[in-house]
Amino acid sequence: MTRSVLLVSNAQTEQQATVVERTAKKLLARGLHPLLESIELARISKLGVDLNGVGEFIDQSIEIGIVLGGDGSILRAAELLRNQEAPILGVNTGHVGFMAEAELDALASVMDRVAARDYEVGHRSALEVEVYQAGELAFSSWAMNEVTVEKSARERMLELVVEVDRRPLSSFGCDGVLVSTPTGSTAYAFSAGGPVVWPDVDALLVVPLSAHSLFARPLVLGSATHLAFEVLKRSPGNGVLWCDGRRTFDLGPGARIEVRQSDKQVRMVLLSDDPFTDRLVRKFNLPVTGWRGPEESK
Incomplete structure (x- = not known):
């Protein structure tokens, strides 16, 4: 059975397109079939990267949506997969990427986990x-x-x-x-x-x-x-x-x-159980220098 993965990106430069190419090749090497929207497939192909093996997303059944970008691209993925049960995994290639679950430097290990279905699925209200x-x-x-x-x-x-x-x-x-x-x-x-x-x-x-x-x-x-x-x-x-x-x-x-x-929630991939507080501190670069923590934890 084909395991189709939707890639969502807003690649406008050759460097950004290379990230899509790298991700597609990692998915193909792990037996998964990457897909892109036709307009995105055409735009990225014009940037000179190799998308051999990448198919066109029309309305196929998707196992997971992988977003290479920021929060705007995650919203686009949620729109595309609104009528499917596929969860969305954000890989941050932008600036803040608040909703992203992973950073680009962990791409290889993240793709291993996608291939092994080694992740949890959380739900966000809509x-x-x-x-x-x-x-x-x-x-x-x-x-x-x-x-x-x-x-x-x-x-x-x-x-x-x-x-x-x-x-x-x-x-x-x-x-x-x-x-x-x-x-x-x-x-x-x-x-x-x-x-x-x-x-x-x-x-x-x-x-x-x-x-x-x-x-x-x-x-x-x-x-x-x-x-x-x-x-x-x-x-x-x-x-x-x-x-x-x-x-x-x-x-x-x-x-x-x-x-x-809404009665219908958005399904999001979870790769860790890090508390939301830590995400706020990391994404907004909040000052926590001097924090000692509760005495009982020492």
Whole structure:
């Protein structure tokens, strides 16, 4: 039985393309069949690397998705594998690569573990979003990191009302509002001033973006919460919905956006049981010099 592996990369240079080539050859040597999207296959081939033996991904059944890049490429892999059970393994070739499980210098040993199926699979929550206009469903999608409602024009403020579990909470003029999963709390939500939420916390995070209101603070809500946002008809500007910065939909006055936790999680490969705290320290280069630890551990 063919063991197909989806490779996801955003290789734009010969050096980046060489990483894809190296990974593909390591997979082939271990009896696995690497696949690339057609557009990526064509782009990387033009960079002069050898992709002999690499197939084209159409919609085949995949054993695992391997991402060679940063968090943006992981979001792309999650999109491609949304309707499959294949887990995603991130190998960081970028700068931070917060969601990546491995670094490039461990590529050979990581491929050994992939071939041996020597890994655990964890689950990350996702969001479902629906947009209603004039009472009719106009758009539906999902997100792994965050759903954002933002103003579509820089000079026009967006007026929204926030609803929690079918009850109005507050309204304000703003640049927008963001709903994040714990995974997304270290992405856009973090940049917007939201708290870091540990991935084992089952919660939703709401972060207003430059809101003109005293009660425009980040909120941490239960995972069963049903959120909604309405673009007020008096709003001076229109809005735009973004899902993970990848899927988008235009919002007019009166649009209603409903967001809830998805029943379908994203499967992620785990290679170690290192605590999330250590990842934060490592990825953000946090100062911990002088820490002595609890006395009982000495």
